[in-house]
Amino acid sequence: MSGEHNPELSPTERSIVDLIDEAAITALTTALVEAPSENPGGTEGAAVEVLEKACRALGFDVDTHEVAAGRPNLIATLPGGDGPGLMFLGHSDVVPAGPNWTADPYIVRNRDGRLYGRGTTDMKGGIASVVAAMSVLSRARDHGVELSGPVRLVCTVDEEEHGIGVRDFVGRPADHDFLGCIVAEPTDMQIVRGCRGASYIEIDVTGRAAHSGRPADGRSAINAAAAIVEIIRADHEHLHETLDDLLGCGTWNVGTIQGGQGISVVAPTCSLGIDRRLMPFEDPHAIAEDLRKAIRDKKIDSDGISVDVRVTMEMPGFATAADHPLVTAAVGSVTDAGTATSVGGWSAACDGGFVSRDLGIPSIVLGPGNINTDAHQPDESVAVADLVTAAKAYTLAGLRLLG
Known part of the structure; x- marks a missing residue:
């Protein structure tokens, strides 16, 4: 059990926070990691199944x-x-373990106060912290606190790939209103009130093959693709001329290019795989249409060249006002849980964008662990103390927003 008393907590808050069980958080994190996903x-x-069993046991x-x-x-x-209630959002999938682990990634090691294993940081530890917070909030009534709305954990599948889980969730009829959503992704307990979105745009260029000794007889798809890359490069530079204080700007990255039939053949095909990071107000389908127009205006898709542009993945961005009660409550809750925090934006994308855009629920990202140094790495790990701090902060946020 936690025995730390923070002087900023009311006696009631202190009595509830002190119910947080470090051993239970460690055990659930371990069980979740040791069920590979x-x-x-x-x-x-x-x-x-592990998570369901734990949640049912807590009532x-x-x-x-x-x-x-x-x-x-x-x-x-x-x-x-x-x-209105308070929602927590997480995901059950993890990225593949990959090479260079010093031990089995799916047998948790507890060493020097850290849990090692794939998913400890991203984000099964964060989910365990949410469950711990909900567990003690379920006993708030025993301390004279009635929650004004429900507390809900939504755990989706497929966050690391195509987001089919969150798309399914937001597409279902809502059964309650929520004043805010805390995405328990690893932020090192810094408060992220805005995220850029992400999209993939794939382009197929078709030309006409010919012998390289007479290139004029063919139409080079690679040359056309190069011209399209130049349009993208110029727009990337243009976007950086106007920067948002929170999220900067949208960006382009041509991540893959494949094409050609052989060195002595004018390339009949070429494909581009492009990442376009999104500002909260941007629609990737509108961006793709603007790109099609620029290609037409430069007459790239003419004289035997055809170009197909399509959006194959989108994850919306979001921004929640700095003075929103969700943000201010989170700041106080993390601070009073005993750790320093800040408020800012994230260049990464997460499922919170769907909850914000499609359900209209203000969202933040706040969770234990460091996404840059721990997540998706060999020997991924999270400090048990950070999981406990997160559980405290989530509990205090619940009490202050709903109590």
Whole structure:
């Protein structure tokens, strides 16, 4: 149990926060990690089963729904009053373990106060912290606190790949209003009130093959693709002329290029794989249409060249006002949980963009662990103390927003 007393806490808050059980957080994180759920692979079912069992044992209302075979979303709800609730968002999938681990990535090691294993930071530890917070909030009534609305954990599949889990979730009818959503991704307990979105734009260019000794007889798809890359490069520079204080600007990156038939053949085909990071107000389909227009205006898709432009992935961005109650409550809660924090933006994307855009729920990202130094790395790890701090902060946020 936590024995630290923070002088900024009220006696009631202190009595509830002191119920947080470090051993339970460690045990649930361990159980979740040791139920591998690599993506690609579609193997989240075992981890969700562990989470479901834990949530049911704590008395939460639990619902699971298969988005695809063996890939269930989970929604666990701690009931409260009829007012707007507080949502927590996480995901059950992890990236593949990959090489260079010093031990089995799916057998958790507890060493020097850190848990090692794939998913400890991103983000099974954060999910365990949410469950711990909900557990003590379920006992708030014993301390004279009635929650004005429900507290809900939404755990989706496929966050690391195509987002089919969150797309399914936001596409279902809402059964309650929520004043805010905390995405428990690893931010080192810094408060992220805005994220850029992400999209993939894929381009196929078709020309006409010919002998390289007479290139004029053909139409080079590679030359046309190079001209398209130049349009993208120029727009990338143009975007940087106007920077948002929170999120900077959208960006382009041509990540892959494949084309040609042989060195002595005019290239009949070429394909580009492009990452376009999005500002919260940007629509990737509108961006793709603008790119098509620029290609037409420069007459790249003429004289035997055809170009197909399509959006193959999109994850919206979001921005929540700095003075929104969710943000201010989070600042006070993290600080009073005993750690320093800041408020800013994230260049990465996360499922919170769908919750913000499609459900209209103000969102922030706040969680234990460091996404840059720990997530997606060999020997991924998270400090147990950080998991406890996160559970404290989530508990205080729940009490202050709903209590």
